[in-house]
Amino acid sequence: MLMVEIDPDKKKPLYEQIYEEIKRQIQVGTLPEKTKLPSARALAKRLEISRNTVDLAYGQLTAEGYIESRPRSGYYVCMVEDLAALDIQVETEEIDPEPKKEEMPYDFSPSGTEMEQFPYQVWRKLLKEVMINDNSELFQKGDAQGDLGLRKAIMYYLRQSRGVKVHCDQIILGAGMENLLFLLRQTFGTKQIVGVENPVYTNAYGILKELGFGVRPISMDQNGMKIDNLRKSDADLAYVTPAHQYPTGIVMPAGRRGQLLRWAKEKEGRYIIEDDYDSEFRYYGKPIPALQGTDHHEKVIYIGTFSRVIAPAIRVSYMVLPPKLLVKYRENVTAFSCSVSRIDQAVLTLFLSEGHFERHLNRMRNIYKEKHDLLLHCIRQFMNGADISGQGAGVHVMIDFHIRQNEQFERELRKQGVVIYPLSFYYMEGKPKEEKYILGFTRMKKKDMIEGTRIIGNVLSTIK
Amino acid sequence: MLMVEIDPDKKKPLYEQIYEEIKRQIQVGTLPEKTKLPSARALAKRLEISRNTVDLAYGQLTAEGYIESRPRSGYYVCMVEDLAALDIQVETEEIDPEPKKEEMPYDFSPSGTEMEQFPYQVWRKLLKEVMINDNSELFQKGDAQGDLGLRKAIMYYLRQSRGVKVHCDQIILGAGMENLLFLLRQTFGTKQIVGVENPVYTNAYGILKELGFGVRPISMDQNGMKIDNLRKSDADLAYVTPAHQYPTGIVMPAGRRGQLLRWAKEKEGRYIIEDDYDSEFRYYGKPIPALQGTDHHEKVIYIGTFSRVIAPAIRVSYMVLPPKLLVKYRENVTAFSCSVSRIDQAVLTLFLSEGHFERHLNRMRNIYKEKHDLLLHCIRQFMNGADISGQGAGVHVMIDFHIRQNEQFERELRKQGVVIYPLSFYYMEGKPKEEKYILGFTRMKKKDMIEGTRIIGNVLSTIK
Numbered sequence: 013m014l015m016v017e018i019d020p021d022k023k024k025p026l027y028e029q030i031y032e033e034i035k036r037q038i039q040v041g042t043l044p045e046k047t048k049l050p051s052a053r054a055l056a057k058r059l060e061i062s063r064n065t066v067d068l069a070y071g072q073l074t075a076e077g078y079i080e081s082r083p084r085s086g087y088y089v090c091m092v093e094d095l096a097a098l099d100i101q102v103e104t105e106e107i108d109p110e111p112k113k114e115e116m117p118y119d120f121s122p123s124g125t126e127m128e129q130f131p132y133q134v135w136r137k138l139l140k141e142v143m144i145n146d147n148s149e150l151f152q153k154g155d156a157q158g159d160l161g162l163r164k165a166i167m168y169y170l171r172q173s174r175g176v177k178v179h180c181d182q183i184i185l186g187a188g189m190e191n192l193l194f195l196l197r198q199t200f201g202t203k204q205i206v207g208v209e210n211p212v213y214t215n216a217y218g219i220l221k222e223l224g225f226g227v228r229p230i231s232m233d234q235n236g237m238k239i240d241n242l243r244k245s246d247a248d249l250a251y252v253t254p255a256h257q258y259p260t261g262i263v264m265p266a267g268r269r270g271q272l273l274r275w276a277k278e279k280e281g282r283y284i285i286e287d288d289y290d291s292e293f294r295y296y297g298k299p300i301p302a303l304q305g306t307d308h309h310e311k312v313i314y315i316g317t318f319s320r321v322i323a324p325a326i327r328v329s330y331m332v333l334p335p336k337l338l339v340k341y342r343e344n345v346t347a348f349s350c351s352v353s354r355i356d357q358a359v360l361t362l363f364l365s366e367g368h369f370e371r372h373l374n375r376m377r378n379i380y381k382e383k384h385d386l387l388l389h390c391i392r393q394f395m396n397g398a399d400i401s402g403q404g405a406g407v408h409v410m411i412d413f414h415i416r417q418n419e420q421f422e423r424e425l426r427k428q429g430v431v432i433y434p435l436s437f438y439y440m441e442g443k444p445k446e447e448k449y450i451l452g453f454t455r456m457k458k459k460d461m462i463e464g465t466r467i468i469g470n471v472l473s474t475i476k
Numbered sequence: 477m478l479m480v481e482i483d484p485d486k487k488k489p490l491y492e493q494i495y496e497e498i499k500r501q502i503q504v505g506t507l508p509e510k511t512k513l514p515s516a517r518a519l520a521k522r523l524e525i526s527r528n529t530v531d532l533a534y535g536q537l538t539a540e541g542y543i544e545s546r547p548r549s550g551y552y553v554c555m556v557e558d559l560a561a562l563d564i565q566v567e568t569e570e571i572d573p574e575p576k577k578e579e580m581p582y583d584f585s586p587s588g589t590e591m592e593q594f595p596y597q598v599w600r601k602l603l604k605e606v607m608i609n610d611n612s613e614l615f616q617k618g619d620a621q622g623d624l625g626l627r628k629a630i631m632y633y634l635r636q637s638r639g640v641k642v643h644c645d646q647i648i649l650g651a652g653m654e655n656l657l658f659l660l661r662q663t664f665g666t667k668q669i670v671g672v673e674n675p676v677y678t679n680a681y682g683i684l685k686e687l688g689f690g691v692r693p694i695s696m697d698q699n700g701m702k703i704d705n706l707r708k709s710d711a712d713l714a715y716v717t718p719a720h721q722y723p724t725g726i727v728m729p730a731g732r733r734g735q736l737l738r739w740a741k742e743k744e745g746r747y748i749i750e751d752d753y754d755s756e757f758r759y760y761g762k763p764i765p766a767l768q769g770t771d772h773h774e775k776v777i778y779i780g781t782f783s784r785v786i787a788p789a790i791r792v793s794y795m796v797l798p799p800k801l802l803v804k805y806r807e808n809v810t811a812f813s814c815s816v817s818r819i820d821q822a823v824l825t826l827f828l829s830e831g832h833f834e835r836h837l838n839r840m841r842n843i844y845k846e847k848h849d850l851l852l853h854c855i856r857q858f859m860n861g862a863d864i865s866g867q868g869a870g871v872h873v874m875i876d877f878h879i880r881q882n883e884q885f886e887r888e889l890r891k892q893g894v895v896i897y898p899l900s901f902y903y904m905e906g907k908p909k910e911e912k913y914i915l916g917f918t919r920m921k922k923k924d925m926i927e928g929t930r931i932i933g934n935v936l937s938t939i940k
Contacts, residue, residue, distance in 0.1 A: 028762070038730075072761040075868075077699070077729015092730045127612050136607045139819075143600045148591050151787035187651060187815045194658065198686060218811035222662060235541070265541015266502075266556045297536045298492070323615035325818040347682035351651045353817030354789040355603075404539075 014043070014050055018059055026061055030069035038078050038089055049079060049087040117429040118464030122259070122408035122452025129376060130323050134368050135359060142358040150354055158185030158330075158350050159357045165364035166330050174291060175305035176314055178332045184341070187327040187351040189287070190219045192315055195348065196285075196331070197223050199341040206285070207247035209237050211438030213258040216251060216287060225249075229441040232257070236264040239271040250275070250284050255291040255300045259438045259450045261402015261410055269303055276311035283337070288316045292373055294405040295381040310334035318360065320407075321373060328352050328360055380407055383453040383461065390462055391451075394469030401448075408452035410435065417475050418447045424471045430464050478507070478514055482523055490525055491532035498533065502542050502553055513543060513551040581893040582928030586723070586872035586916025593840060594787050598832050599823060606822040614818055622649030622794075622814050623821045629828035630794050638755060639769035640778055642796045648805070651791040651815040653751070654683045656779055659812065660749075660795070661687050663805040670749070671711035673701050675902030677722035680715060680751060689713075693905040696721070700728040703735040714739070714748045719755040719764045723902045723914045725866015725874055733767055740775035747801070752780045756837055758869040759845040774798035782824065784871075785837060792816050792824055844871055847917045847925065854926055855915075858933030865912075872916035874899065881939050882911045888935045894928050 014037075018029045037043040050058070052066040059066070070087055073079045079087045142150070157163065163180040170176035186192040193216075197204070206220055210229035220227050228245045230237050236257055242250055250272065254264035264272075276282045286303045294300065304312040317329040333341055350357075363369050384403070391398055391411060399412040415421055418434065425432065433450040436443050453461060478501075482493045501507040513519075516534055520527040534551055537543045543551045606614070621627065627644040634640035650656040657680075661668070670684055674693030684691050692709045694701050701716055714736065718728035728736075740746040750767045758764065768778040778796040783789075797805055814821075827833050848867070855862055855875060863876040879885055882898065889896065897914040900907050917925060 031762070068761065075727055075761055076764055077727070077731055077733070090729060090731050092734055124617075127616060130612050130615050132607075132612060139603060139607060143596075143603060148594050148596060151594050151789040152591060153588075153788040187817075188813055190812050191815065215811065222809065222811045263539055263541070265554065267541055267554050269541070270556055297532065297539055298495070300540055324617040325615040327813065327815075327817070345686065347679065347686045348654050349652055349791065351655065351791075351815045353651075353791070353820045355819060356817045 014055070016055070016059065018061070027065045027068035027072075030055075030059075030066060031072050034069065034073055035076075035078055038092055043089050045089055045091045047089040048085075049089070051086055116426070116431045118460055118467065119431045119456070120408075120433070120451040120453065120464060121431070121455065122406075122433065122450055124455045125320060125323055126376070126379060126454055127323065129372075129379060131363075131368065131372050134363070134372075138359045138362045138366075138368075139355070141362060142355065150358055154350055154354045154357070156345075156348065156350050157181075157183065158352060159354065159361065162328075162357045162361040162364070163330075165361050169364060169369070170302075170314075170316070170332070173299065174288065174316075175301040176332060177305055177307075178314075182332050182335065182338055184331045184333060185350055185352050185357070186329050186331065187353075188319065189216065189315060189317060189329050190223075191351045192329050192331040193219050193223055193225075195341070195345055196313065197225065198345045198348070199333075199337060201340075201344050204249050205245070205247045206249040206251050207237070207242045207245050208251045208440070209253065209257060210441055211259055211435060211444070212251075212440055213253060213287070213289070214438055217440055220251065227440075229439075231442070232260070232262070234262065235268040236262050237268075237272070239268070239275050242272075243275055248279070248282050250282075251287065252284060252303075253287050253289060254303045255288055256294075256402070256406045258287075258289065259402075259408065259410060259433075259435065261406060261408070263300055263405075264303070269306065272303070273307055273309070273311060276307075277309050283311055283313055283334070285313045285315060288314060290320055290406045291316070292321055293377060293380055293407060295377070295384055296404050300405075304332065310336055313337065321376060322360075322363075322369075326356065326360065328356060380453070383456070383458065384409075386458055387451065387453050387461055387465070390465035394465050395472055396469075398472075407454045408450050410448050410450055412446060412448045413472060414446075415472070415475060421471060421475055424475070425468065428467050428471065430467050430471075432468070478519070480519070480523065482525070491529045491536075494519075494523075494530060494533035495536050498537060499540075499542055502556055507553050509553055509555045511553040512549075513553070515550055580890070580895045582924055582931065583895045583920070584872075584897070584915040584917065584928065585895070585919065586870075586897065586914055588919045589784060589787055590840070590843060590918055591787065593836075593843060595827075595832065595836050598827070598836075602823045602826045602830075602832075603819070605826060606819065614822055618814055618818045618821070620809075620812065620814050621645075621647065622816060623818065623825065626792075626821045626825040626828070627794075629825055633828060633833070634766075634778075634780070634796070637763065638752065638780075639765040640796060641769055641771075642778075646796050646799065646802055648795045648797060649814055649816050649821070650793050650795065651817075652783065653680065653779060653781060653793050654687075655815045656793050656795040657683050657687055657689075659805070659809055660777065661689065662809045662812070663797075663801060665804075665808050668713050669709070669711045670713040670715050671701070671706045671709050672715045672904070673717065673721060674905055675723055675899060675908070676715075676904055677717060677751070677753070678902055681904055684715065691904075693903075695906070696724070696726070698726065699732040700726050701732075701736070703732070703739050706736075707739055712743070712746050714746075715751065716748060716767075717751050717753060718767045719752055720758075720866070720870045722751075722753065723866075723872065723874060723897075723899065725870060725872070727764055727869075728767070733770065736767070737771055737773070737775060740771075741773050747775055747777055747798070749777045749779060752778060754784055754870040755780070756785050757841060757844055757871060759841070759848055760868050764869075768796065774800055777801065785840060786824075786827075786833075790820065790824065792820060844917070847920070847922065848873075850922055851915065851917050851925055851929070854929035858929050859936055860933075862936075871918045872914050874912050874914055876910060876912045877936060878910075879936070879939055885935060885939055888939070889932065892931050892935065894931050894935075896932070 016030055016033050018026055052070055053063055056063040056066045080090050081087055163183040166183055167178050167180040170178050205226035207228045207230040210231050228247050230241045237252055276284050288302055304314040314332040318326050400409050402410045435448040480494055480497050482490055516530040517527055520530045544554050545551050627647040630647055631642050631644040634642050669690035671692045671694040674695050692711050694706045700721055706714055740748050752766055768776040781793040783791055864873050866874045899912040
């Protein structure tokens with residue numbers, strides 16, 4: 013005999029009260045498997061409610077598989093295994109939040125962007141423009157490689173500013189370099205071994221590792237990656253930053269570029285990944301041309317990003333695939349849509365095509381140049397005998413303080429709120445012969461830069 | 477003897493003319509390795525220009541590694557191997573564009589979204605709100621799991637509407653399901669074998685395959701995936717759509733859910749991936765609760781998306797990880813930022829928290845319900861003897877026409893501009909005993925639906 017109590021004064025609809033009570037009884041076993049339920053008509057009569065209300069409750073229970081209707085017989089309880097405690101609320105235990113990084117007042121980090129310079133007004137205006145018409149096409153699924161308009165704008169930019177030989181069909185957009193390297197892995201299909209510069213851009217190294225690439229650190233000399241060592245390794249890909257090596261700041265000279273291209277040409281399937289991460293920032297002379305532009309055998313995969321120049325949250329990176337790899341990409345990568353927001357794509361397209369990007373870039377170049385020059389000035393002023401390298405470009409320099417008590421030095425700096433980045437941190441194998449330090453200036457204010465370098469100078473003088 | 481001609485009337489700066497000419501001569505071999513260049517002073521005098529101009533040119537050539545300065549001796553040409561044709565412009569050959577799909581007038585596709593219903597005005601208003609203050613924090617790098625505010629809004633939604641047991645720390649956002657499945661693969665680290673329903677949601681199948689999961693199609697009966705067959709396979713993961721199986725529309729009943737949960741409990745490392753892809757659309761009765769909400773052993777990975785309800789370009793999908801897997805995720809996935817645009821995240825946060833989503837959802841549910849009811853009505857009206865299944869939810873139904881001349885049938889429909897989707901297309905192994913068809917109604921206008929079903933009826937009557 014089914015016992016169901018209902019309360020017409022409760023807020024909950026009657027049919028839900030019936031549904032929940034029967035469900036509960038099935039779950040706890042009061043109504044065992046194969047029990048016949050009263051007919052909807054009978055139950056309705058007993059509860060003095062409309063037949064329709066019971067039908068609704070029985071319908072939901074049937075839909076969820078708690079009861080079943082047998083033709084010309086009625087409703088029966090189904091076998092519901094292992095769900096005894098089905099709807100009992102269990103509080104999910106509090107999960108430890110990830111530890112926050114402590115902010116230091118004088119952090120010479122080479123990453124990030126000077127956010128005060130973000131072209132907020134322009135971005136807002138362009139967003140409005142993009143949304144002004146009932147442009148609902150914008151909310152449909154876009155092209156997997158990225159919107160054609162944006163790819164064209166990037167094509168023109170790369171041809172003009174970087175000497176990259178590119179057709180817009182070769183461009184693939186992704187939300188950050190990690191996304192592009194993922195697509196590259198999918199394109200190859202099989203496990204690839206990548207030679208990387210040692211010391212290396214640790215982010216790229218981490219991404220390659222996590223993506224399951226085999227990663228081989230290749231040692232460098234003053235011209236960049238040693239091609240002999242690359243050749244001795246089992247790598248078929250070489251990840252390099254020829255315009256401004258990260259972190260040493262070395263510009264790979266024409267001769268070494270030629271050797272690298274020859275290495276790639278020697279064997280089918282070899283490719284160079286050129287990460288042109290900060291080529292926009294060169295403060296004296298013309299920009300260093302991209303390696304890709306001098307390649308005649310379709311051996312260079314070119315990668316660049318807007319995150320560094322515009323803002324970290326504008327996660328639009330681009331990759332130029334050699335035609336042969338493009339064919340492979342289209343064969344092997346079919347299930348992945350473009351990871352960049354279409355609204356961000358639309359705004360960026362206008363940002364590029366209406367000349368805002370060029371203006372912004374020129375402004376950023378001036379701002380970073382001023383900071384760069386100030387940093388060099390401060391180093392010469394406060395740090396006696398420090399040797400600077402990798403200057404003239406990018407957003408960091410490397411400094412050799414010629415000291416041996418590095419741990420004590422770093423500890424003392426931290427105490428006084430200064431963070432600089434030891435070169436050894438960027439070594440994935442071995443150690444540098446002499447410890448040097450990376451000092452970046454993207455996010456640092458000028459007065460903090462002066463104060464920070466002054467502190468470094470003071471600490472240096474107590475140590476030497 | 478270095479021959480350099482300059483033309484002061486050219487638009488190009490003099491130093492660039494000198495730089496380019498010397499570079500060219502080095503590349504073509506006119507200036508071989510180790511050639512000594514004239515001193516800057518001497519060349520300046522000869523060309524009758526300022527010394528500074530030549531210094532600039534030599535500086536750039538040095539930076540790019542074409543020449544080197546030897547102390548107390550002068551500038552010499554470097555060894556530049558293999559770059560003979562370095563800067564010769566090569567036109568990238570035109571690349572074949574990908575073939576476009578032909579649009580058919582009566583396409584009963586189950587994918588996409590009714591775009592006329594996209595809440596354009598609200599979205600624009602919220603975008604404006606998000607950008608109204610100098611909210612430059614929005615353009616900094618965000619949380620790798622997604623912005624906390626949005627994760628909280630999703631947490632409340634999932635708790636209330638889907639009965640999911642979730643803390644916001646367990647939520648990970650990604651640009652589309654493919655991104656989440658990618659993160660899942662990275663979380664596991666090793667190759668996983670996934671049992672999938674057969675027939676299956678082909679997109680998910682394709683993504684799992686391309687991501688390198690081992691994929692095992694598991695046959696189904698009228699209650700969904702057969703757990704015995706799952707148990708016989710080597711799968712440790714089961715990908716299922718319990719609320720509304722894709723494509724058959726089966727609701728997995730409580731009993732089968734219990735069996736599935738028991739299978740997962742039997743072995744350490746087993747997990748169920750619950751894709752709750754269209755649970756928002758149920759037209760009669762209460763929504764079917766999520767499987768995740770009935771799991772007491774942290775065995776269910778819950779996945780959902782906003783793309784289907786809001787718009788395909790709003791690529792925000794979410795995954796709820798069981799606590800144990802969350803720990804693994806944080807250990808194994810460190811190099812990947814959140815793939816969702818922060819602006820999209822900010823707008824969606826307001827869309828959810830200000831109640832727009834609920835209103836939009838209710839509107840869409842009504843619109844789809846009308847279309848759903850109309851489709852059923854038309855099928856009964858025009859297609860004599862057709863059996864419908866999987867109705868009452870989602871954006872498609874399955875129809876058995878009880879015919880054998882399927883190829884002829886489909887061909888004739890195509891001729892008349894109608895596309896419907898054979899069930900066999902969704903089989904990754906074997907074939908259905910009887911061919912059935914999927915008819916979706918997301919993007920179809922009502923008048924086209926009437927006309928399309930009328931055509932199907934006519935073709936049916938000529939075939940039978």
